[in-house]
Amino acid sequence: MVVTSLYDPTSDVVIRELHGRGVPVVRLDSGDFPASLSMEAEVTDRGIRGRISTPTRTADLSRIRALYYRRPSGFSFPHLTEQDARFAVTQARYGLGGVLASLPGCLYVNHPHRIGDAEFKPSGLAAAVRAGFDVPPTLITSDPDVARAFIKRYGSVVCKPLQNPVYLVDGDSSVVTVAEVTDEDIDDRVAGTAHLFQERVTKTADVRVTVIGSQVFCVRIDSDLLDWRPGHSRLTYTPIEPPPGIETALRRYLRHFGLVFGAFDFCVDGDGRWWFLECNPSGQWYWLQTETGLPMLTALADLLERT
Template sequence: MTDPRPVLVVTSLHDPTADVVIGELHGRGVTVVRLDSGDFPATLSVEAEITEHGLGGRLLTPSRTADLANVRSMYYRRPTGFAFPHLDEQDSRFAVTQARYGLGGVLASLPGCLYVNHPHRIGDAEFKPAGLATAVDAGFLVPPTLITSSPDAAREFIKARGPVIYKPLWNPVHRVDGVSSAIRVAEATADDIDDDVAGTAHLFQERVPKVADVRVTVIGRHAFCVRIDSGLLDWRTDYSRITYTPVEAPPGIRPAIHHYMNRFRLVFGAFDFAVGEDGRWWFLECNPSGQWHWLEDETGLPMCAALADLLERTS
């Protein structure tokens, strides 16, 4: 018998990865309700009740209705933020907070729902200091890292640990001449450090002398490992130079991954490693909402099927 419980897919309108997953679920006859929390309240509404029976009610989009008490799973990707441009600044701030704690609170509290991943767990795992400290505790090799607002501390770290790279702790939308761009990972020298470092927090990390990178995409009980050869400090800067090879993880990596995932209560994660000259894997980061589908196109690894299995709750 077909399970009538829907899968919620919470993401922005333009999300090709979500499109692929939804197509796979539709092919299996699974009911899917897609929504963007940023559409609230214009084209998305919520009617949630909390009674002696728990949380119930419904979510309504222009084409779908979801029974909140019977959501099978939620694929939480990259929804847009709440916005109320028709209101003045103070009223907009109030409306945004009510939407976040109201609709956001409902989406985070669905009974019996499998979250991939839970939005609060995503938030926890996106803090780089927490991720690096947890990686050490899990048993990964982690490059020595400094987080500071002190120019003197940054210079001393670079002189002691060089070569050193700079990474943003978070990558917000950054516009140059009106064009969106990302702040890139780059090597930093002591001469690069000036008093502007005192203006906010920065992350400096000892550069691993690497021969390649590895992306490990964890989907439930599956870990898909892909070696990435590019010759670049940051392979994301030029995809045309990359070759991809499925590989097996060295001993110790999978147990450390499970420790890390359990610590943050994640069921999906995109881990990035640098492969040192001696073949050891160095942990760089884990993105709880990372991209993955292009790797399936490049390697044929069945990632979409694994994710659909997870959301369908057959695995």
Template sequence: MSDTRSVLVVTGKDDPTADLVIGELHGRGVPVVRLDSGDFPHALAIAATIGSDGITGTVTTPSRVADLRGVRSLYYRRPSGFAFPHLAEQDARFAVTQARYGLGGVLASLQGCRYVNHPHRIGDAEFKPSGLAAAASCGFRVPPTLITSDPEAARAFVKDHGPVIYKPLSAPLYRIGGVSCTVAVGEVAVEEIDDAVAGTAHLFQQRVEKVADVRVTVIGEHVFCVRIDSGLLDWRTDYGKLTYTVVRPPPGAPRALSAYLDHFRLNFGAFDFAVDRRGRWWFLERNPSGQWAWLEPETGLPLVAAMADLLQRRAEA
């Protein structure tokens, strides 16, 4: 007898990675319900009852209905945020809060559901200080890092650990001329640090004298390692300059990756490492919702199939 339980895919309308995974699941005959929290409540409805036997009810989109007791897995990607533009400011703020804790709380509490990844665990893992501390405790090499709002501390760190780069602690949405822009990683000199540093928190990190980067994509028990050669400080700034090579992880890395994901209770992670001249891997960061699908046509790695396998399987008891 076939398993008719559905996979919920929670993401925005423009998500090519989700499109590929949904296509793979459809090809396997796995029911999929795709939804975006930004569609609530005008094109997304919820009716959930909570009792002694847990949560029952439905989530309804214009084309699908998901039985909340029949969700085998939830793939949480990059949904748009709740918005109530027709309401006054205070009413909209109230409505957004209710939606987040109502719809969001239900989707985060499904029984017998595999989360890839659980939205609460994603939130925990997105804090870079927590990620760096966990990486060090799991045995990864981590470059000396300073998080500060003190200009003098920043200057002293650059003097002691130069060359030093600056990274944003999170990735805010900046639009210039209506175009979304990424805050690039950049090297910083002592004379560039002024009293504006006192305005908020900043992350400074010793620059690894690297010869290449490695993107490691962990999907369940599968570990896919791709070396990226570019000659760039931040390879995300020009994908046209990148070349890709499938590589094996160094001894101990798979165990450390597993320990890291277990620490945050994640089933998926996209890790970035810098490789130095001695071939050593340095942990830079991990994204619990990172992109990965573009690597499959470049390398032939079966990433989409691995993600579909993970979502299709029953969650552990």
């Protein structure tokens, strides 16, 4: 089963690969519930049993051997009043969401509850320290004075979003990028919500490490950008091997959150030291295969097929 929104090119290629292997796949967007997605589930002494039906497929819940949880859309009940819609969304989330999270004998890539845990950036940074990664000094605050003091202490500091909801700019999706800040940039707007400040590492390159089950794929990303995500046309990619200790720390981190997939971002300083920045439990990866030829699609399909 693949749980994602209608537009998800990464899931498209995974599904094509599984179809080519003769593996039956049901794709659904939980946001289609209940308009075009129905569910019936019974809790028995053998766990959850029942079925989920889309306009083209019906899945026996007891026979789902792997679930690839990507990026489903949110529940929506526009025909209801605001209060009734809020109640209906809650029931859908804990009803359908609870069923999808409780499939017997199912391998989750990744489990939605574990994804939720790992998406809290302060938790991820703390787990990274415990796993053995080097993590730049980091501050989360809503106090402007504390932010200014942190910047004066470390000199070169960047501000990052704690989560990155999509913004529409002239109809196109965009994200809030990482930006360097000085103490003069800090004003009372900091008090409006939580902000993350981090000492800027003078980097020579970035590295994206994608862990898929037992396999680890490391790609060096070279550019002249502070935040490489918006500038794909200015990037070059090189498959590399991780330095000693990194793979062990990757495994510790994933075990901490109960993940089998993770897209890790590092920056590399002038001494070759890898600094942990974040791990996205639902991160993009397929574009790296097209750039490097690394067999990432095969690895993920093998994992889902449970070969």
